Amino acid sequence: MEKLYSAEEVAKMVGRTGFTIREHLKKGILKGHKTVTNRWVIRHKDVLAYMGIEKDEKEDKLDDISDN
Secondary structure (H helix, E strand, O other), rough: OOOOEEEEHHHHOOOHHHHHHHHHHHOOOOOEEEEEOOOOOEHHHHHHHHHHHOOOHHHHHHHHHHOO
């Protein structure tokens, strides 16, 4: 099963605010889905696409970012 992230988790990974991430989700800049409890969830591959990370280097870069 693919890892899912909250808007706040993505914000920490990319160095933006939760507000900005939610705005990007609403505008379609970042792909995500709303849960039945009205919270945003973002798939791992959509976080990578948002960050502009290529397939070959994605695991190393995401691991470095999420360790902070």
